Amino acid sequence: MIERYLLRYFLAVVEHGNFTRAAESCNVTQPTLSVGIARLEESVGQRLFHRSNRRVDLTPTGAQFAEHARRIEAQFNLAEVAMKQRQPEAIIRLGVLATLPTSMVADIAKALGGIDGIRTEFVEGRASELQDRLDAARIDLAITTEPQGRLRDSFEPVASEGYGLALPASHPLAERTSIAAHELADNVMLVRRHCELLTATSQHFTARGVRPFFAARSRSDDRILALVAAGVGVTVMPDCFVVPGVARVPMEDFTHVRTLGVLMREADAVPEAVVARVRGVLAERIGGAWGDGG
Amino acid sequence: MIERYLLRYFLAVVEHGNFTRAAESCNVTQPTLSVGIARLEESVGQRLFHRSNRRVDLTPTGAQFAEHARRIEAQFNLAEVAMKQRQPEAIIRLGVLATLPTSMVADIAKALGGIDGIRTEFVEGRASELQDRLDAARIDLAITTEPQGRLRDSFEPVASEGYGLALPASHPLAERTSIAAHELADNVMLVRRHCELLTATSQHFTARGVRPFFAARSRSDDRILALVAAGVGVTVMPDCFVVPGVARVPMEDFTHVRTLGVLMREADAVPEAVVARVRGVLAERIGGAWGDGG
DNA sequence: TTCGATCATAGACAGCGTCTAGGATAAACC
DNA sequence: GGTTTATCCTAGACGCTGTCTATGATCGAA
Numbered sequence: 001m002i003e004r005y006l007l008r009y010f011l012a013v014v015e016h017g018n019f020t021r022a023a024e025s026c027n028v029t030q031p032t033l034s035v036g037i038a039r040l041e042e043s044v045g046q047r048l049f050h051r052s053n054r055r056v057d058l059t060p061t062g063a064q065f066a067e068h069a070r071r072i073e074a075q076f077n078l079a080e081v082a083m084k085q086r087q088p089e090a091i092i093r094l095g096v097l098a099t100l101p102t103s104m105v106a107d108i109a110k111a112l113g114g115i116d117g118i119r120t121e122f123v124e125g126r127a128s129e130l131q132d133r134l135d136a137a138r139i140d141l142a143i144t145t146e147p148q149g150r151l152r153d154s155f156e157p158v159a160s161e162g163y164g165l166a167l168p169a170s171h172p173l174a175e176r177t178s179i180a181a182h183e184l185a186d187n188v189m190l191v192r193r194h195c196e197l198l199t200a201t202s203q204h205f206t207a208r209g210v211r212p213f214f215a216a217r218s219r220s221d222d223r224i225l226a227l228v229a230a231g232v233g234v235t236v237m238p239d240c241f242v243v244p245g246v247a248r249v250p251m252e253d254f255t256h257v258r259t260l261g262v263l264m265r266e267a268d269a270v271p272e273a274v275v276a277r278v279r280g281v282l283a284e285r286i287g288g289a290w291g292d293g294g
Numbered sequence: 295m296i297e298r299y300l301l302r303y304f305l306a307v308v309e310h311g312n313f314t315r316a317a318e319s320c321n322v323t324q325p326t327l328s329v330g331i332a333r334l335e336e337s338v339g340q341r342l343f344h345r346s347n348r349r350v351d352l353t354p355t356g357a358q359f360a361e362h363a364r365r366i367e368a369q370f371n372l373a374e375v376a377m378k379q380r381q382p383e384a385i386i387r388l389g390v391l392a393t394l395p396t397s398m399v400a401d402i403a404k405a406l407g408g409i410d411g412i413r414t415e416f417v418e419g420r421a422s423e424l425q426d427r428l429d430a431a432r433i434d435l436a437i438t439t440e441p442q443g444r445l446r447d448s449f450e451p452v453a454s455e456g457y458g459l460a461l462p463a464s465h466p467l468a469e470r471t472s473i474a475a476h477e478l479a480d481n482v483m484l485v486r487r488h489c490e491l492l493t494a495t496s497q498h499f500t501a502r503g504v505r506p507f508f509a510a511r512s513r514s515d516d517r518i519l520a521l522v523a524a525g526v527g528v529t530v531m532p533d534c535f536v537v538p539g540v541a542r543v544p545m546e547d548f549t550h551v552r553t554l555g556v557l558m559r560e561a562d563a564v565p566e567a568v569v570a571r572v573r574g575v576l577a578e579r580i581g582g583a584w585g586d587g588g
Numbered sequence: 589t590t591c592g593a594t595c596a597t598a599g600a601c602a603g604c605g606t607c608t609a610g611g612a613t614a615a616a617c618c
Numbered sequence: 619g620g621t622t623t624a625t626c627c628t629a630g631a632c633g634c635t636g637t638c639t640a641t642g643a644t645c646g647a648a
Contacts (some may be wrong), residue, residue, distance in 0.1 A: 002370060004298045005605090019626060032606050034627065039605095044377040047385070050413075051626060052614085059413075061380050068373035072366060076296060079362035083338045086355050091341070119344075119353075138644095299636090313595060326637050328596060333636095345595060348645075 002043055004076065007069045009036040013049065014066050017056055092274055093121045095130040095142035097260070098194050101241050102222050104285050108143070111277040118274065126194060134265055141270045142263040143278060145196065157261035158279050159286035163197060164250045166225065166241060167234040174247035181208040181251070188233035190224050191217040197256055201236050204254055240286050260286060296337055298370065301363045303330040307343065308360050311350055386568055387415045389424040389436035391554070392488050395535050396516050398579050402437070405571040412568065420488060428559055435564045436557040437572060439490065445557060452573050453580035454553040457491060458544045460519065460535060461528040468541035475502040475545070482527035484518050485511040491550055495530050498548055534580050554580060 012022035013033070023033040041048050048062035058066060092112070096105055105122065112120045123130075123139055130142040131151055146155055165179055167187075173179050181204060189212040195201070205212060215233045218224050224235055229245035238258060242248060260282055262275055306316035307327070317327040335342050342356035352360060386406070390399055399416065406414045417424075417433055424436040425445055440449055459473055461481075467473050475498060483506040489495070499506060509527045512518050518529055523539035532552060536542060554576055556569055 002298070002374065004296070020624085028605090029607060030626075031608085031628080035605080038627090044374070046377050046380055046382055050385075056626085061377065061382075064380070065373065065377060068369065068376065072369045072373065075362065075366045075369060079359065079366065080296065080338070082362065083340050083355065083359060086340060086358070088340055088355075091344075121344075314593085322636090323638060324595075325597080325639085329636080332596085346645080348594075350595085 002040065004072075006036055006040040006043075007073055009033050010040055010048065011066070011069055011073060013037060013056060014058065014062075014069075019051075019056060087117060090118050090271070091121055092118060092141060092270055093123060093139040094278075095123050095125060095133055095139040095144065097130065097142075097144045098124045098126060098219075099192070099196060099221065099238065100124075100143065100260075101243075101285075103243075104240065104281065107281045107285065108278060111281050112274060115271075115273055115277070118271070127196070130263070134263060137265070140264070141275070141278070143260065143282065144263055146259050146261065147263060151263060154265065155261055155263050157259045158282040159261075160257050160259040161239040161286050162250065162257050163201075163236055163238055163254060164248050165234055166228050166237050166246050166248055168228055168231045169245050169247050170231065171234070171247065173249065176249050178250050178252050181205055181210050181253075184212060184234065185210050188213050188215040190215060190227055190233045190235040192221060192224050192235055192237060193217050193219045195237070196258065197236070200256060201254075204251075296334065298366075300330055300334040300337075301367060303327050304334055304342065305360070305363055305367060307331060307350060308352065308356075308363075313345075313350060381411060384412045384565070385415055386412060386435060386564055387417060387433040388572075389417050389419065389427055389433040389438065391424065391436075391438045392418045392420060392513075393486070393490060393515065393532065394418075394437065394554075395537075395579075397537075398534065398575065401575045401579065402572055405575050406568060409565075409567055409571070412565070421490070424557070428557060431559070434558070435569070435572070437554065437576065438557055439552050439554060441557060448559065449555055449557050451553045451555040452576040453555075454551050455533040455580045456544065456551050457495075457530055457532055457548060458542050459528055460522050460531050460540050460542055462522060462525045463539050463541050464525065465528070465541065467543065470543050472544050472546050475499055475504050475547075478506060478528065479504050482507050482509040484509060484521055484527045484529040486515055486518050486529060486531060487511050487513045489531070490552065491530070494550060495548075498545075 009022065009026055009028075012025050013019060016022040016025060019033055019037070020030045023030040026033060028036075037049065044061075044065065046061040046065075047059050048065055049056050050059055094108070094112075096108070105124075109120065109122070112118065123133065125133070127144045127147065130139065130144045131147050133139045134142055134151065146152070146157060165173075165184075167174055173183065184205075191198070191214050216224070216227055221237065221241065224237075225241065225243055225246055227233060228235060229243070236251070236254075239248065262278055262282075264270060264275075303316065303320055303322075306319050307313060310316040310319060313327055313331070314324045317324040320327060322330075331343065338355075338359065340355040340359075341353050342359055343350050344353055388402070388406075390402070399418075403414065403416070406412065417427065419427070421438045421441065424433065424438045425441050425443075427433045428436055428445065440446070440451065459467075459478075461468055467477065478499075485492070485508055510518070510521055515531065515535065518531075519535065519537050519540055521527060522529060523537065530545065530548075533542065556572055556576075558564060558569075
């Protein structure tokens, strides 16, 4: 197999007409270049040079090969400069909380898609998992809730929201402004398995003597919402989940709030344009916005 | 520096969309290919693939590089087949006796120049030197006199000739049909230092009481002939030396003869066409031809 | 949770590209 | 004729680096 370094040796000899000087120009010794040419001639199956102790000149075959070699070497250089000219494509690995609505993630993706030379990679998980990934430098930016512990100072809150019931638009309680736990005693419940407040919600109902029937458990919010819209049951979820066919009503005495924001290892780990757009989508989609966005 | 094997690895991954199978197709292990791609990406200064454990796909940079890589690979293959198609150029290393006229060597060169795909290399020397080179496989064919010793059977005689005086065309004896040694007593002699018969010639004159003055000694027959034509002196040389301005006359009682022919290690070491043309020139240029040539 | 598929990493090995040393050849010079 | 100089080749040792085996990490699917 003809390797590139042999081509470089060959062209050096063609240029200098002399093994010794060619070797110098390649920064190798003359014997090295000598065996290199021999190797090339063997793999080509042809003699490329007529050697004498006075001068070295190309055979007709060698002359033909020189054209090929020059062309190939030129192509290599072309490829190298072409690659150098490209500015490296930045890849932003974005961790998003699994309990963010699919449509919101889609909005973020759309917002970031418009930035030139930046490619986004999405990873989803729970808040603690996102923190671990951030620590391990496996993501660059997380859209998550306020962290516990060491990364606390790096968190930049953007918007906060409460939790409420999601129930079919045709449900008798759908038009209410508030619903108490005991009113749901006969309702079928759907469990969002990855919900941050799974235990808190459970405790809320048991503390009020309500033991609803659990018809389905899923890690997919989209599936749960589809079931709600289909009239299968009701569930508890953050306020930002708003889809057609599903009514959202606050629950009495259920005052849990989550604050969403961005979390980074260092302030400038991610281009500001990216962070700004993420902030924008969050503020737009979630009621209680923070900071300058109003 | 981008080496060719890295290009092959890269293209294999592009083709298979998968490091593991690409590695198989390259007959290396997956880690080998992995570090290869990493190395390539480093020397290119750009990420070429987006990797996940599900699939591998090209970055925009990678896609551009793939075009270059394919072009280069194609060029390599082109060069390789171009070289394969060429039939190897045969080099015939021809040893010629130094005491052959320059014009005869030129005639041989011309005769062999017409044979396609064959290149001739001339080496000159004395008969014994040519034999040594033939033994050492440093020449393929020798045009020489009948050898002594082991190579005797390999010799194929072609033509034989005598020796005679070479003297200026304007010399008083130029028109004679034969000249005796004593007639040259007042003449200036020129010595052809590499002549096979140097000692024999010397003895011929001293035996007849003639001690000529030696005006010049040279290894170059051409120079000696020029001096003869210029009227500087006379010399003894094989009959085949015939040039304008120099008369050739036989010497009385000087019956030495040399038989010229071709000498090879093996019968088919050299293409018959080459041997035939050499024979042709020899027979044409020298009087007493041998064999079928008449 | 476990399993299978995938790519990355680490350390050992060995192949081969490279080096130093020395040989051969031939032209040029004294 | 012998010596010097310039050139390329060969032989053997060395060491870089390309390759391997073994293992880890990740992710999706059963």
